[in-house]
Amino acid sequence: MSAAAVITGLGAALPPDRITNEQLVREGLDTSDAWIRSRTGIRSRYRVRPGTTTGDLAVAAARGALESAGAYDAGLVILATTTPDRRCPATAPELAARLGMTGTPAFDLAAVCSGFVYAAAVASAILMAGAYDSVLLVAAETYSTIVDPCDRETAVIFGDGAGAVYLTRGNRRDPGALVHFDLGSDGTGSDLITIPAGGSGRPYADVLPPRQDRYFRMRGREVYGRAVRQMAASSRTVLDLAGWSTDSVAAFVAHQANQRILDSVADRLGIAADRCHGNLRDVGNTAAASLPLALADTAARDAVPPGARTLLTAFGGGLTWGSVAMTWPRAKPVRHAPEPRPTHKETDSCPPSTTTS
Ligand code: UT7
Numbered sequence: 001m002s003a004a005a006v007i008t009g010l011g012a013a014l015p016p017d018r019i020t021n022e023q024l025v026r027e028g029l030d031t032s033d034a035w036i037r038s039r040t041g042i043r044s045r046y047r048v049r050p051g052t053t054t055g056d057l058a059v060a061a062a063r064g065a066l067e068s069a070g071a072y073d074a075g076l077v078i079l080a081t082t083t084p085d086r087r088c089p090a091t092a093p094e095l096a097a098r099l100g101m102t103g104t105p106a107f108d109l110a111a112v113c114s115g116f117v118y119a120a121a122v123a124s125a126i127l128m129a130g131a132y133d134s135v136l137l138v139a140a141e142t143y144s145t146i147v148d149p150c151d152r153e154t155a156v157i158f159g160d161g162a163g164a165v166y167l168t169r170g171n172r173r174d175p176g177a178l179v180h181f182d183l184g185s186d187g188t189g190s191d192l193i194t195i196p197a198g199g200s201g202r203p204y205a206d207v208l209p210p211r212q213d214r215y216f217r218m219r220g221r222e223v224y225g226r227a228v229r230q231m232a233a234s235s236r237t238v239l240d241l242a243g244w245s246t247d248s249v250a251a252f253v254a255h256q257a258n259q260r261i262l263d264s265v266a267d268r269l270g271i272a273a274d275r276c277h278g279n280l281r282d283v284g285n286t287a288a289a290s291l292p293l294a295l296a297d298t299a300a301r302d303a304v305p306p307g308a309r310t311l312l313t314a315f316g317g318g319l320t321w322g323s324v325a326m327t328w329p330r331a332k333p334v335r336h337a338p339e340p341r342p343t344h345k346e347t348d349s350c351p352p353s354t355t356t357s
Contacts (some may be wrong), residue, residue, distance in 0.1 A: 005124035005135075007176035007326075009071065009166030010333035011064025012296035013140075014283065015048040023178065024156060028350045031152045041259025045159025045284030050340070054337040055085045056251040057162035058095050061292075064334035065136060065164035067098070074098070075164065076134025077106035078123055080115030080139040080288040082317070083146055084108055087198070101276060110195060113316025114183075115139055115288030116163070117324055121181040138164040140287040148215035149350035155257065158216075159284035162338075163292025167332075174330030175306035183322040189226065192219045192288050193317030199252035214341045220316075226355045228316040229263050232268040234323040235313045242325035246270050250308035251328055253298065255315055256280035256290040265313070268356040277303060287316065296333035306330040 007110055021033040022041060036042055048057070058079055066072065069162050079092040111118035113306035123135040127321040140162035147154045172179055197213035198204050204214065220348075240247060252271045254262050266276050278294040286293055291312055298304060306328050314321040 002172050002173070002178040003128060003169060004172045004179060005127045005167045006170035006174045007178070007329040008168050008331055009065040009067070009069025010292070010296045010299055010329065010331045011061040011068055011147055011164040012293055012333055012335045013060035013064065013162045013338055014046045014158050015052060015057070016337060017047050017049060018044050019047050019159070020044045021156070027149070029150065029152055029155055036156045040157055040261065041281055042157060043281050043282045045300060046161055046246070047161045048142050051083045052338055054081055054083045054140045054142045055091045055095055055098070055263045056162060057142065057160065058091065058138045058164070059098050059337040060336040061134055061139045061162035061164040062095065063138060064336050065138070065166045065356045068173050068331050068334045069166035069203060071134065071166055074100050074104065074134045074136035076123070076135045077104055078119045078137050079108045079133060080111065080119040081107070081108060081135070081141055082110055082112050082115065083142045084285060085246060111288070111316065111320045112318055113257065113285070113287045113290065114314040114318070114320040114322045115316070116121070117181070117312060117314045117322030118320065120178060120181060120315045120324060121183055121322065124178045124181065127167060131274050133169060135167045136164065138162060139292050141289045143216065146216040148212065151215065151217075153220045154218050155350070157285045159286050161283055161289045161293050162294055163289050163325040165292055165295070168221055175327055176331065178236040178326045180238050180241040180325040181322065182241065183233045184230070184234060185224060186319045189319040190197055192223050192319065193217070207272060221319045224258070224261060226319065226326075227257055228264045229316050231255070231265045231313040231323070234321050235265070235269055235311055238323040238325045239311065244325060246306070246307055248309050250275060251298070251304040251310040253278055253294045253310065254313050256283070256294060257285050257315070290314070296335065298327065299331065299333045304328045
């Protein structure tokens with residue numbers, strides 16, 4: 001029997017504040033509930049309060065995954081995120097320490113909305129190589145800290161949240177087995193989803209003022225078409241690798257970017273709506289956290305039988321994409337709320353304040 005990395009624990013965490021479409025309008029964003037619902041399928045998203053970090057969400061989701069797996073620690077910790085607590089150092093070592101795993105190797109992985117799939121592929125390869133017996137893979141994001149609150153293309157779709165999986169070495173017949181991966185990138189599209197300033201190409205010192213280039217930017221319409229084409233193509237590739245027909249896929253979970261995108265991808269693949277799972281409507285686009293949050297939400301509803309053939313696919317900044325052919329895990333998800341740490345940070349409002357520091 002061939003070996004495989006197997007999901008044995010599932011965790012999830014959302015901030016306490018649910019922000020409805022109407023709330024965004026009340027906050028001054030030039031949009032409407034009707035537009036957001038019809039063009040994206042989103043009704044609400046969650047937002048951290050000032051003082052709550054990506055790391056706080058990650059700790060809560062990680063605790064859930066450990067509890068769900070009946071584990072106390074892991075051989076390796078990977079955090080998939082584009083919104084780390086600080087630019088330096090990585091957030092994963094502090095995450096490991098807060099979980100009582102000081103001394104455990106830990107690193108961040110940045111593949112934007114494809115982060116969970118990329119990290120799952122890395123974790124799987126490390127487990128298969130025999131380097132460690134278990135990996136705690138957390139995907140956590142606080143896009144509310146990087147999205148321009150006045151940018152209606154991004155402010156309406158992105159939200160905060162975290163999901164986590166606990167992975168061990170098992171075999172392909174086990175529920176939760178990660179059977180095959182497809183990963184890809186196209187850096188010629190790196191400007192389509194970006195934070196223009198703050199990296200070595202344009203340090204903050206060079207761009208003050210204006211402060212707008214510090215925000216996350218997405219050329220939505222261009223990304224839209226590529227997301228549909230690439231998630232469909234990557235899904236087909238991974239199904240070919242696994243030798244699975246689309247008809248045999250019992251559950252399809254795609255990166256929760258926009259309901260119209262998800263419907264188009266499923267349509268291209270010929271996967272009926274009753275086999276598509278997720279919680280985009282409630283949580284919005286949570287970037288790397290989107291897939292594990294959808295897995296946890298679907299598992300909490302017992303919507304898919306353990307062992308059922310499952311297809312995950314994602315697309316995001318980089319540009320990056322990836323897909324996983326897996327079987328549905330047996331793990332029961334555990335959800336925890338984040339515990340905020342006091343800081344002096346204020347969240348931006350729309351219109352943004354004029355301070356530049
Ligand atoms: O997660 C990583 C990958 N990300 C994605 O896959 C996201 C891909 N893109 C999208 O989800 C969509 O492109 C958006 C949700 C960002 C935008 O939706 P769209 O249907 O592509 O709208 P559009 O950009 O084609 O704009 C159509 C109209 C425009 O008005 P005009 O020029 O036709 O008068 C926009 O100005 O809708 C307007 N518009 C809005 N109106 C109200 C754009 N955003 C909004 C808004 N509220 N929030």
